[in-house]
Amino acid sequence: MEIPEYLEVKTPDAKAFQDLVRLAKIIFKMTFAHTVSEDQMQAYLDNTLSEGQMGLEVMNPEAYFFLVLLNGQAIGYFKLNTGSAQTESRPEDQMEIQRFYLHPAYHGTGISAHMMQTIENLSLLQGKALLWLGVAEDNLPAVRFYTKQGFVQKGLHPFDFAGEIQWDLCMEKDLAQYKQGL
Numbered sequence: 001m002e003i004p005e006y007l008e009v010k011t012p013d014a015k016a017f018q019d020l021v022r023l024a025k026i027i028f029k030m031t032f033a034h035t036v037s038e039d040q041m042q043a044y045l046d047n048t049l050s051e052g053q054m055g056l057e058v059m060n061p062e063a064y065f066f067l068v069l070l071n072g073q074a075i076g077y078f079k080l081n082t083g084s085a086q087t088e089s090r091p092e093d094q095m096e097i098q099r100f101y102l103h104p105a106y107h108g109t110g111i112s113a114h115m116m117q118t119i120e121n122l123s124l125l126q127g128k129a130l131l132w133l134g135v136a137e138d139n140l141p142a143v144r145f146y147t148k149q150g151f152v153q154k155g156l157h158p159f160d161f162a163g164e165i166q167w168d169l170c171m172e173k174d175l176a177q178y179k180q181g182l
Contacts, residue, residue, distance in 0.1 A: 007111065008069045009118050012077075017051075017058065019074040020067055024049045027076070027101040035138070036161065043162035060085050064122075068102065068115060076102035078115055080122065088157065090132070095123045097133040107141070116149050120178065129175055134159055134168035146171050 012020045025045050033041055047053060057063050062085035068076035079099040081087065086096040097119060102112050123131055134157035135142050150173045157170035 006071050007114065008072075009066050009115070010069070012058075012065055012067045016067055016074070017055070020065060020077055021049065021051050021054050023067075023074045023077060023103070024054065024099070024101065027103055030104055031101070031139070032136070035136075040162045040164065047162065048160075062086075063098075066118070068111065070106070070111070075106050076111065076115065078119060080119065082126065082128075087134075093127065093129040095126065095128040095131055097131060100133065112145060113149070120173075120175065123175060124178055130172055131175060132170060132172045134170055136166070137169045143169065143171075149173070 010016075028049060029041060029045065036044075054065075057079070058065055062081060062083040064080045064082075066078050066080075067074055068078075077099065078097060078101070081096040081098050082094075083092060086094070087098060090096065100112075100115065100119075102115065106112075119131065131151075132154070133146065133151070135146060136159070137143065151171035152173070153169050154172045155170045156167045159166045159168045
């Protein structure tokens with residue numbers, strides 16, 4: 001499917017930061033509310049996806065947030081980490097996709113693939129050789145999407161869900177084949 005010309009990916013300014021926080025909470029809750037208790041979900045939203053916590057993350061020079069807008073409306077976002085911002089120790093030539101979320105109303109439209117292509121381009125521009133991420137093993141649509149995008153499972157990755165450590169699949173994509181074309 002062709003991506004509409006009115007799709008925009010940008011770093012959030014102060015005004016758009018509010019949209020980012022609101023959207024992050026909405027999409028996360030829609031995606032995972034069925035997997036945990038209401039108290040656990042609320043604790044995660046209040047702590048990890050709070051304005052204060054996300055504000056600290058935005059200020060980290062090795063972390064990058066991008067908001068995805070359709071007709072000026074925020075519909076998704078992603079967060080990339082490099083260097084010490086990565087959630088586990090990784091070489092400098094690797095980039096973590098810590099968050100990758102699109103509102104479910106836009107699944108199946110090709111926008112997620114466009115988001116991933118944007119991430120790959122940004123990674124290559126920064127000289128990265130590998131992208132990696134953690135994904136809940138029971139989030140089968142996401143696992144299928146990442147596999148279709150060329151990611152392969154390479155082990156497990158810890159995910160702190162409101163104080164409870166869960167184990168996500170660790171998936172990686174080698175960018176070496178794309179670097180040769182630059």
